[in-house]
Amino acid sequence: MKTKTLNKIVMLRKIILSLLISTAAILNANAQFAMLSPEAKVSLVTVGPGRELYSGFGHSVIWIYDPVNRLDNAYSYGSFSFETGNFYIKFLRGTLPYTISVAPLAPQAAYWQAENRSISEQVLDLSAIQKQKLYNYLETNYLPQNREYQYKFFYDNCATRLTLALKAACGDSLIYNGYTDEKLSFRQWIDRYAYKQNPWADFGMDLAIGAPSDEIATADQATFLPDNLSKAFADAKVKTASGIKPLVMAKNDLFLATPVQYEETFTPMHVFWALAVLVMAFTYWQIQKQKVNFTFDKILFSIAGITGWLIVLLWFGTNHGVTSWNYDLLWAFPLWMPLILSISAKKKPAWFQFLLIFYGFLLLCATGNLLKHNYVVIPILLILIIRVYYINNSLSKIPQKG
Structure with a gap:
């Protein structure tokens, strides 16, 4: 009986001590705020x-x-x-x-x-x-x-x-x-600020963020x-x-900051449209001269594929919350790297024609996302479409490899 009473007293002391410590902690927390x-x-x-x-x-x-x-x-x-x-x-x-x-x-x-x-x-x-x-x-x-x-x-x-x-x-x-005052998507808000500061950074951010960024911000x-x-x-x-x-x-x-005039030389829009014109001229020359060479295509589509893998990494390997459902994967098709390396001017894989048809469908779908995107994608799509046409045209003259 005495043992039970002693245990109760010890337990009561522990409870009281715990309450005193908790009270002291609360008082100390409040005391530090003036x-x-x-x-x-x-x-x-x-x-x-x-x-x-x-x-x-x-x-x-x-x-x-x-x-x-x-x-x-x-x-x-x-x-x-x-x-x-x-x-x-x-x-x-x-x-x-x-x-x-x-x-x-x-x-x-x-x-x-x-x-x-x-x-x-x-x-x-x-x-x-x-x-x-x-x-x-x-x-x-x-x-x-x-x-x-x-x-x-x-x-x-x-x-x-x-x-x-x-x-x-x-x-x-x-x-x-x-x-x-205004109702804009998150992407549009970013464009308003980022483009003025750094058009290349704005383009990079547009590539990185996905469909959640196109929702209208409340x-x-x-x-x-x-x-x-x-x-x-x-x-x-x-x-x-x-x-x-x-x-x-x-x-x-x-x-009050002194107004700054930002220069727009060599923006992504300028660079990619200039590249699109050069690619168009180069492709026309290759077709007219019946030149079959895929070196440029291997470089171009390898870059597109690597870009696609980076987008996949941002989608599935990060926790930003806005890089998921990125439809830039439609044109930055990850499997271009390494599939593009399988073509040559001498032989073509039998399955490559189907790959081109499938990718052409992806590019067609990608055009439907342009209104929500950075318009720099327009010349990029144009470049890719021109080279897909060239590859398909050239492969039709090459013997198949099973």
Whole structure:
């Protein structure tokens, strides 16, 4: 009997000790978050696009400034470390962890200004309670166990995370409709920004992303772009005891970038159309002179095949969420590499004619996807169609190899 009583006492002590430890942990967690003063200011800071691809879509941060508590925190959800193990593999696969970072605004603004990127501030008209909730939310996210997240360019990035933070702080009092000015697909939004910065990078991104990118972004999803998020905040409102008021009470231009004129020499469109004309002329010369030589075709279709294998890798080997169902595989047919290497000017495999017919059907299907795609694909398809015609025409004069 005494043993049972002793065991109960020991168990009770363990429970009490566990509760004390848990309570202490909660108190310590709350204690590290400062109580904002009435002078605290909360702002959405939007940074314009930069010249580099990673900065070409702009950036967003939430800035909390409290002169009484000497608090100057700019919260950014767009940080990652080059020191991460297997960095490039994780980056390509879409599994690179991103984190929220916190730093004073001035040093960051100086860096953006040096890159000639516009910086604007929207001061949010939040109540003291809402400011505190937002601050606590961001600080909780910044705790070591919370700060990492799985970055998704379209669905979960530096801009979309700030919408979640605002909604968590304001709750049902927030009237937020997202970006409602235009309805574009994710691909069209990318083209609007990426082409201006780097037409070749835009072409590469168009090749990499698949059918999910052609979906029309909802008003909420469109705020994955910082400029759209800024507009959504400007249109948002907050319910108060005295009525409904705009979320943004003031806007300040912290820095205006000097306009840059981007040159369009040697864009993909120029290069591939020039190549299409040259291929047309070269093919006409080969047919007129009855020249049967497949060296160019082996190079061309090997490149198309390798491109196809890269698309397959992005589709099945990555976690980006937007590289699946990529219909560029219709023209970048992976099996061209190595099948194209089997033809020669002396003999042809018996099955190669069927391959050409099948590929011709794929090219026909590929033309149906042009309206949603980068129009650079038009001269690419033209080049491939011309060379398929040449190969078929030339093979008809060569003895078959079983």
